[in-house]
Amino acid sequence: xxxxxxxxxxxxxxxxxxxxxxxxxxxxxxxxxxxxxxxxxxxxxxxxxxxxxxxxxxxxxxxxxxxxxxxxxxxxxxxxxxxxxxxxxxxxxxxxxxxxxxxxxxxxxxxxxxxxxxxxxxxxxxxxxxxxxxxxxxxxxxxxxxxxxxxxxxxxxxxxxxxxxxxxxxxxxxxxxxxxxxxxxxxxxxxxxxxxxxxxxxxxxxxxxxxxxxxxxxxxxxxxxxxxxx
Ligand SMILES: [Zn+2]
Numbered sequence: 001x002x003x004x005x006x007x008x009x010x011x012x013x014x015x016x017x018x019x020x021x022x023x024x025x026x027x028x029x030x031x032x033x034x035x036x037x038x039x040x041x042x043x044x045x046x047x048x049x050x051x052x053x054x055x056x057x058x059x060x061x062x063x064x065x066x067x068x069x070x071x072x073x074x075x076x077x078x079x080x081x082x083x084x085x086x087x088x089x090x091x092x093x094x095x096x097x098x099x100x101x102x103x104x105x106x107x108x109x110x111x112x113x114x115x116x117x118x119x120x121x122x123x124x125x126x127x128x129x130x131x132x133x134x135x136x137x138x139x140x141x142x143x144x145x146x147x148x149x150x151x152x153x154x155x156x157x158x159x160x161x162x163x164x165x166x167x168x169x170x171x172x173x174x175x176x177x178x179x180x181x182x183x184x185x186x187x188x189x190x191x192x193x194x195x196x197x198x199x200x201x202x203x204x205x206x207x208x209x210x211x212x213x214x215x216x217x218x219x220x221x222x223x224x225x226x227x228x229x230x
Contacts, residue, residue, distance in 0.1 A: 015051040111156035
């Protein structure tokens with residue numbers, strides 16, 4: 001496939017895309033470039049250097065002398081070419097999965113460091129497989145708007161929820177039957193009801209836990225003291 005020329009005056013693209021094409025054509029993987037070269041390639045474009053660094057969010061590996069001591073100040077190395085951002089399809093696909101470090105932190109905080117799907121917190125063991133603890137990751141979810149447009153928004157999911165179908169592939173029927181048979185009688189009756197209904201209902205335990213979780217920290221402490229936990 002022939003790449004568009006980075007300096008083609010007819011090329012309608014932003015600085016990040018032109019910068020990516022420039023890197024591939026003029027620097028090449030393993031090559032070194034300087035801020036001055038970027039300025040010369042994109043005269044009058046403010047923050048062209050920063051736009052080129054944005055390529056890191058698309059899997060491009062660009063080292064400065066803080067990553068690689070053999071580089072001089074102002075020198076950068078194109079270690080690896082990432083997603084072909086000049087290809088709008090590749091870019092759209094990447095937008096679903098690539099997220100900047102800053103966005104990842106903001107999303108984790110906004111989601112209270114919990115999986116938005118199952119509510120598990122990072123490092124917490126899964127109730128259904130206690131030997132496995134949750135690893136949270138931020139992924140983009142396509143959200144359909146009422147006006148018919150759609151948007152991609154970051155969302156915190158645990159690894160299992162993110163894998164979704166993969167988890168179903170590894171479903172262990174025997175283990176599940178054993179787990180159900182090992183439940184105490186109250187829970188067994190409950191799960192049988194849910195299975196007949198095809199959906200679960202909130203148990204008194206769930207309701208108590210949810211209400212507890214919504215309590216302010218001070219009230220939580222009071223409850224814990226009352227129950228002799230803390
Ligand atoms: Zn989850």
